[in-house]
Amino acid sequence: MSRYEGFAEFVHARSGVLARVAYLLTGDHQHAEDLVQTALARTAVHWPSVRAGDPVAYVRRVLYHEHISRWRRRRLRETLFPRMPDVSQADPADATIDQIVVRRALARLSRRQRAVLVLRYFEDMTEAETAELLGIGVGTVKSHTRDALARLRQVEPDLVALYDRSARPAVRGVAR
Structure with missing residues (x-):
């Protein structure tokens, strides 16, 4: 039995739902994708113990915690624009x-x-x-x-x- 057995199937089955949750949290498609990738990477590290429990709940908790951590780090430093400003x-x-x-x-x-x-x-x-x-x-x-x-x-x-x-x-x- 592989350490990551069932992880690829889990990602394939749940990535759409997780992406929607992440988008609702961030309001931005790129940040949502980054958030999901980070949550899945952290989940993969602990997959053997996570798969035995409720993996969806675990990933959602990681999503929320990571979003809050990013928000705290960036709330004063980052301003989002629809396009890159033309500095010229x-x-x-x-x-x-x-x-x-x-x-x-x-x-x-x-x-x-x-x-x-x-x-x-x-x-x-x-x-x-x-x-x-x-x-x-x-x-x-x-x-x-x-x-x-x-x-x-x-x-x-x-x-x-x-x-x-x-x-x-x-x-x-x-x-x-």
């Missing part, structure tokens, strides 16, 4: 102008408001983490955020244009 159309001067607009806008805020915005939006901290780091209450973080954003809208209208430009895809022909 990007103007390097735009990035410099954006930096100047943001720095000028932040300079017009109080120190606390600036600190709160930088920690919340650039460092991606929660309200509680920001409050703890600055030694202020969560309510104070919320009010500083609200007041700072209102002040930025008032004194730096260029930021609205910057936000609108960054919200739209840079590539022509890509739907929003």
Whole structure:
């Protein structure tokens, strides 16, 4: 009896169902395929003990755990686009102008408001983490955020244009 006896049949019979589950988890066909491949590879390693129990339940558990692990690793680093952006159309001067607009806008805020915005939006901290780091209450973080954003809208209208430009895809022909 081979170590992997029945594994190929299991994969053939269940790969469609597993692919659908993975797609529902990821929302992306390529990531779903990668997720299924990873789950099946991990299952193959333990196949002798898995085949004696409920292999479908085992693979599904591996799918969910792997998806959560990938989500945690990538949630702040990855942005998906329908197509690869055409970097040849990007103007390097735009990035410099954006930096100047943001720095000028932040300079017009109080120190606390600036600190709160930088920690919340650039460092991606929660309200509680920001409050703890600055030694202020969560309510104070919320009010500083609200007041700072209102002040930025008032004194730096260029930021609205910057936000609108960054919200739209840079590539022509890509739907929003």
